[in-house]
Amino acid sequence: MSDLIDEPEEGANAPEFTVTEISGAIKRVIEGEFGHVRIRGEIGRVSRPRSGHIYLDLKDDRSVLSGVIWKGVAARLATRPEEGLEVVAVGRITTFGGQSKYQIVIEDIRPAGVGALMAMLEKRKKALQAEGLFDPARKRPLPYLPDVIGVVTSPSGAVIRDILHRLRDRFPRKVLIWPVAVQGEICAPEVARAIEGFNRLTPGGPLPRPDLIIVARGGGSIEDLWGFNEEAVVRAAAASQIPLISAVGHETDTTLIDLAADRRAPTPTAAAELAVPVRMELLSWTDDQGARLTRALGYAITQRNQRLRDMSRALPRPRTLTEWAAQKLDTVGARLPQALIRGVDQRRLRLSHVTGSLRPSALRRTVQGKREQLQARAPRLAPALKRSAERRREMLNARAERLSPQPILQEIAREKRRVTDLSARLEKAGKAQITTRGERLTAWGRMLDTLSYQATLQRGYAVVWGDGAVVTTRAAAGAAQALEIEFADGRFTPGQSQPGPRKSTPKKTPPEQGNLF
Structure with a gap:
């Protein structure tokens, strides 16, 4: 009978636990013992799955601790986890029963000192430089006189006032301000979105697309300026189709956006000076060019006048051209009466020879008849000779007129008047063109002010x-x-109260770290 009864095994009355129950118990013990802790270590493996969470390892020279950053916390981190960076992580220790391991759920992570930041900055700089984002060949020239300037900065700081004041002093332009946070966790994403937003604007649209972008911030520590070293900001500046000026910090401050921008300005005020020329200097240059044009026109006209005077001196005087013809006319006129008398004498002599061979009576009658005819024609001879002399004199005068330089002088006078008229018209047209362009520039400025969405x-x-x-x-x-x-x-912003003085709330001091042992 006793052989049929089983003896109870040792410890058979101890309670039994499932795997989930024992994992939960361990989880409660660890989370109860270790609340918020601060752990210093070097980031090892970093994994970023598509879910948006970040998985990483914190390690020192002897141990490794797994860590996880949930998606919502990862979006707010000021420092992006990178392999090899020494950091101080703040979070709570918990367990992951699915893999029988413990881990830290990180709520904040920061570099462990300036040395770690500089090491991460140098590593990021080399990686981006290897991609060609800092190549000088890809930098674009700045427009000489942009119509619209986009400024990415804080709307409440002294930087925007300095930029607007300098632009107003040098050459007033239309300015679009994209307000962003210039330090802290949201600085980098807001600056990157501002640069991309300006590039998405349509040229000539209701909100004009800037011709130039200025990213500006005052000086500060490396932690304050760290948002402008983020990879998202550098890539947005390098991908910008609009020329970009970086004016972050003072002259001694250098950030990665300075290397990716098309131009770097030592201060925000210097960025405004690089953006536009001095209006008074431009007006002075325009006046100087107008004066040079006037002097050039005057010099050209003087040269033409001198050339005309030289050509006129090379021509003979009008009196010289007619003196020879007048002298010849006088000589011919003086010889004409003697020639007529000799002609009459020769004909009388020839008549005497002819009449000597004739009979006296017949000859007498013939002579008498000829004498009568001659006496009848004699009164008409003098007017005929006079008319002939006048016809010859008219012919000589016509030839003299053809040889006169009067037409040449008239042509020279006409050319001189035409050159003078052209020079006056050219000077008048130049002044009118300068005036028209000035009025057009002023009208465009008024039109830009009228069509801006701020006026609406x-x-x-x-x-x-x-x-x-x-x-x-x-x-x-x-x-x-x-x-x-x-x-x-x-x-x-709908749903939020109006901006006003905010009451300072005391920060909650996390509980002191318990003893690990």
Whole structure:
């Protein structure tokens, strides 16, 4: 009978636990013992799956601790985890029963000192330089006189006032301000979105696309300027189709956006000086060019006049051309009466020879008849000779007129008047063109001020922004994660109270780290 009864095994009355129960118990013990802890170590393996979470290892020379950064926390981190970076991680120790391991859920992570930041900066600089983002060949020249300038900076700091004041002193231009945070966790994403947003604007659209972008911030420590060393900001500056000037910090401060920008300015004020020329210097240069043009025209006209005078001196005088013809006419006129008398005498002698061979009576009658005819024609001879002399004199005068330099002198006078008229018209046209272009430039400036969307806001309208872009439809407003309404005096976020003095809330001091042992 006793053989049929089993003896109870040793410890058979101890409770039994499932694997999940024992894992939960261990989880409660570890989480209860270790609340918030700060751990210093070097980042080892970093994994970024498509879920948005970040998995990494914290290690020292002897141990490795697994860590996880949930998606929501990763989006707010000021420092992006990179392999080899020495950091101080703040979080809570927990367990992961699925793999029987413990890990730290990281809530904040920061570099362990300036040395770690500089090491990470140098590593990031070499990686981006190897991709060619800092290549001088890809940098674009700045426009000489941009119509619209986009400024990415804080709207409440002294930087924007310095830029606007310098632009107003040198050459007033239309300025579009994209307000961003210039330090902290949201600095890098906001600056990158601002640069990309300016590039997405349509040229000639309701909101004009800038011809030049200035990214500006005042001086500060390396931690304050760290947002401008982020890879997203550097890539946005390198991909910008609009020429970009980087004016981050003072002259001694250097960030990675300075290397990717098309031009680097030592200060925000210097960036405004690089953006536009001095208006008074430009007007002085225009006046100087106009004076040079006037002097050149005057010199050209003087040369033409001198050439005409030289050509006129080379021509003979009009009196010289007619003196020879007049002298010849006088000589012929003086010889004509003697020639007529000799002609009459020769004919009388020839008549005497002829009449000597004739009979006296017949000859007498013939002579008498001829004498009568001669006496009848004699009165007409003098007028005929006079008419002949006059005809010859008229012919000589006509030839003299053809040889006269009067037509040449008239042609020279006409050319001189034409040159004088052309020079006057050219000078008048030059002055009119300069005046017209000045008036056109002034009219364009007034038109730009009239068509700006700020003028529309002054009349009571508003602009709705969603996720950094202008919302124009109801569907886009419903799809946007956050909406902002821009009025003439600033922006307003629905659901938030009006900006005002904020009460400082004391920061909660995390519980002291317990003893690990």
